Amino acid sequence: MANPPLYRACDRAVSEYAMLRDGDAVLIGASGGKDSTALAGYLSSLLKRRGGPGFRLEALHVRTEFESRAEASVPGEKLGADSFRRIGGLFSAWGIPLHVADVSVLDRLKPGRKMSCWWCSTQRRTELNNFALKHGFNKIALGHHLDDILETLLMNAFGKGELSTMPPVLHYEKYPVCVIRPLCFCDTEMIIRHTKAGGYSSSVCTCAYQDNSFRKEARKKLAALTCGSYREKLMLFESLRNIKNGYLP
Numbered sequence: 001m002a003n004p005p006l007y008r009a010c011d012r013a014v015s016e017y018a019m020l021r022d023g024d025a026v027l028i029g030a031s032g033g034k035d036s037t038a039l040a041g042y043l044s045s046l047l048k049r050r051g052g053p054g055f056r057l058e059a060l061h062v063r064t065e066f067e068s069r070a071e072a073s074v075p076g077e078k079l080g081a082d083s084f085r086r087i088g089g090l091f092s093a094w095g096i097p098l099h100v101a102d103v104s105v106l107d108r109l110k111p112g113r114k115m116s117c118w119w120c121s122t123q124r125r126t127e128l129n130n131f132a133l134k135h136g137f138n139k140i141a142l143g144h145h146l147d148d149i150l151e152t153l154l155m156n157a158f159g160k161g162e163l164s165t166m167p168p169v170l171h172y173e174k175y176p177v178c179v180i181r182p183l184c185f186c187d188t189e190m191i192i193r194h195t196k197a198g199g200y201s202s203s204v205c206t207c208a209y210q211d212n213s214f215r216k217e218a219r220k221k222l223a224a225l226t227c228g229s230y231r232e233k234l235m236l237f238e239s240l241r242n243i244k245n246g247y248l249p
Contacts, residue, residue, distance in 0.1 A: 006191065013168060013183070024138060138178060142181055155218045
């Protein structure tokens with residue numbers, strides 16, 4: 001079977017950034033969405049290849065009090081027990097143990113603080129880090145992709161006045177854990193085509209507290225800059241790896 005385009009793009013990321021080595025223990029942050037599910041499928045395939053790196057692979061789904069809606073299958077369906085079983089079935093078929101951690105992000109909210117997407121994502125990331133440290137994982141694989149990285153670049157540039165984004169590999173200073181993003185060369189359209197071909201059910205957050213207006217604006221700006229061109233997105237990404245300091249302020 002030919003290597004799908006998404007897997008080839010991930011192969012490039014893993015190779016160029018030396019993301020995986022023999023003996024690694026990798027924990028996937030499994031949201032139930034198309035991105036992390038596609039990532040899980042890729043890592044499973046990589047683990048089974050001849051000559052590929054040998055590593056331990058498991059996944060953690062952090063379940064909060066907020067429900068999600070399935071993007072595929074029945075319109076309006078909730079990502080409850082049935083939908084999650086389908087995702088779990090994929091992970092099982094791929095040989096990836098899937099753990100679930102139940103967390104109440106509202107209970108952790110400090111008095112006087114407003115609930116937000118940032119707070120929810122921070123609590124999910126905390127659970128991933130704690131689980132990884134407790135169970136001996138040295139790498140956490142996240143489903144952030146090319147569009148996420150470029151949108152974050154624009155958000156930080158226009159919102160903070162700084163040139164920064166999500167790096168494909170992030171080494172924590174305080175913890176012996178490294179974050180990897182093998183989807184960094186994959187854009188949303190590539191992931192959608194891949195998951196549709198695989199018949200994945202995925203979810204999208206419908207939390208009443210979410211406020212993604214800034215990211216939505218960044219998404220519009222990215223679309224305007226690149227006209228949706230994958231090549232131009234890659235060129236913008238490559239510019240971050242080809243900085244000419246002598247020609248900058």
